[in-house]
Amino acid sequence: MANWLIKRDVIIIGAGAAGLMCAIEAGKRGRKVLVIDHAGKTGQKIRISGGGKCNFTNINAGSEHYISQNPHFCKSALSSFTPGDFISLLEKHGIGYHEKEKGQLFCDEGSGAVISMIKKECAEAGVEIHLNCRISGINKQELFKVMTNSGAFISGSLVIATGGLSYPKLGASGFGHRIADKFGIKITPLKPALVPLTFNRNDLRSFGELSGVSVKAMVSCGNKEFYGNILFTHKGLSGPAILQISSYWNNGDAVHINLLPDVDIFKVLIEKRQIRMEMKNLLALYFPKKFIQKWCEMYIRSKHVCQYTDKELKDIAGSLNAWEIKPAGTEGYSRAEVTLGGVDTDELSSRTMEVKKVPGLYFIGEVVDVTGQLGGYNLQWAWSSGYAAGQYV
Numbered sequence: 423m424a425n426w427l428i429k430r431d432v433i434i435i436g437a438g439a440a441g442l443m444c445a446i447e448a449g450k451r452g453r454k455v456l457v458i459d460h461a462g463k464t465g466q467k468i469r470i471s472g473g474g475k476c477n478f479t480n481i482n483a484g485s486e487h488y489i490s491q492n493p494h495f496c497k498s499a500l501s502s503f504t505p506g507d508f509i510s511l512l513e514k515h516g517i518g519y520h521e522k523e524k525g526q527l528f529c530d531e532g533s534g535a536v537i538s539m540i541k542k543e544c545a546e547a548g549v550e551i552h553l554n555c556r557i558s559g560i561n562k563q564e565l566f567k568v569m570t571n572s573g574a575f576i577s578g579s580l581v582i583a584t585g586g587l588s589y590p591k592l593g594a595s596g597f598g599h600r601i602a603d604k605f606g607i608k609i610t611p612l613k614p615a616l617v618p619l620t621f622n623r624n625d626l627r628s629f630g631e632l633s634g635v636s637v638k639a640m641v642s643c644g645n646k647e648f649y650g651n652i653l654f655t656h657k658g659l660s661g662p663a664i665l666q667i668s669s670y671w672n673n674g675d676a677v678h679i680n681l682l683p684d685v686d687i688f689k690v691l692i693e694k695r696q697i698r699m700e701m702k703n704l705l706a707l708y709f710p711k712k713f714i715q716k717w718c719e720m721y722i723r724s725k726h727v728c729q730y731t732d733k734e735l736k737d738i739a740g741s742l743n744a745w746e747i748k749p750a751g752t753e754g755y756s757r758a759e760v761t762l763g764g765v766d767t768d769e770l771s772s773r774t775m776e777v778k779k780v781p782g783l784y785f786i787g788e789v790v791d792v793t794g795q796l797g798g799y800n801l802q803w804a805w806s807s808g809y810a811a812g813q814y815v
């Protein structure tokens with residue numbers, strides 16, 4: 423039985439961004455590292471990230487761009503492996519990148535180049551990767567024991583890097599949360615985030631036909647607001663500004679949308695108040711025609727601009743600046759870019775990611791209650807938390 427157990431220094435479960443970064447760093451320290459994944463490929467989420475172009479980091483990555491019950495927790499890891507450190511790695515491999523907007527960095531050649539780089543680094547660090555490997559049980563005596571369909575492995579360090587619940591078709595599972603539960607580790611409430619919102623029945627009837635139309639807007643919920651495109655879908659609203667606000671939205675909340683954040687539309691309407699132009703045609707100068715026709719049909723009776731009173735013009739401007747929707751929900755984990763919530767950061771050392779009450783057990787990446795905003799922050803958290811653990815496992 424004894425020689426049936428295969429010993430490694432470190433076992434990492436999850437061959438995503440966090441797990442592979444941790445493996446590289448531990449391997450470079452001379453540790454014998456085994457990475458296990460039930461999927462058939464490494465880094466599947468890296469591959470689809472940024473629409474295949476991999477928005478691998480954001481140069482502004484600081485704690486203010488992350489949601490966590492402890493907003494300070496991510497600071498240590500983010501400062502020990504920064505966006506600049508990941509850029510240096512890309513440059514070492516001759517991989518080009520560019521900034522798109524708001525500090526978001528994308529890979530010129532697409533995400534495949536990042537995955538190849540990571541695989542090369544893993545090979546150089548002597549990391550062993552077992553794919554299509556199913557885990558049937560984990561327990562801890564003196565060492566951790568991981569039972570799989572390709573044998574039983576033991577190690578002094580066990581790293582859980584199995585990500586969140588979003589995109590189950592790419593291998594996401596609740597495995598990390600179940601392991602946390604097994605070891606009596608607290609988990610904060612989970613919900614899909616960076617996810618499209620769905621219309622309630624009335625709004626769907628009114629706006630469902632606008633699917634494909636996009637508008638620049640300022641979207642707010644509570645005290646958070648985001649500027650960017652909103653995209654009408656056949657179920658509700660998506661686009662960067664909606665994905666961002668979805669992370670702060672809770673069931674029952676209203677979402678406020680300023681459809682003309684860059685224009686003082688009341689001033690424009692007052693200036694044009696003498697003209698014999700239909701209101702919907704005037705507003706079509708600022709919006710896609712299909713959208714404004716529908717919006718006018720829903721909220722105002724379009725007539726010539728000169729036929730409105732000042733009060734009516736004020737009301738029209740007001741409703742363009744404060745369109746309120748009450749979403750029915752979200753499109754759920756199947757369309758969410760990330761999972762909000764996770765392993766409670768109170769349980770972990772912010773420097774090493776080790777579980778305080780279970781020495782040798784580590785949680786990194788999206789499985790932890792640290793969720794980035796849209797724009798490269800989630801991959802940066804995966805790299806940084808993986809790097810942090812990699813120095814200690």
Ligand SMILES: Cc1cc2nc3c(=O)[nH]c(=O)nc-3n(C[C@H](O)[C@H](O)[C@H](O)COP(=O)(O)OP(=O)(O)OC[C@H]3O[C@@H](n4cnc5c(N)ncnc54)[C@H](O)[C@@H]3O)c2cc1C
Nearest residue numbers: 436438439440460471472477585593597787788798800801
């Ligand atoms: C469509 C989409 C686009 C995105 N775009 C971006 C972007 O451009 N920029 C950005 O910063 N973030 C982006 N994200 C988020 C980002 O990809 C993730 O936050 C990040 O990849 C998380 O890394 P991770 O290593 O923690 O987890 P993951 O990358 O999810 O890796 C977890 C690994 O664990 C494996 N696993 C799960 N359960 C088990 C099990 N039971 N046994 C064995 N293995 C298991 C999975 O197969 C997977 O390989 C995007 C996400 C999605 C879904």
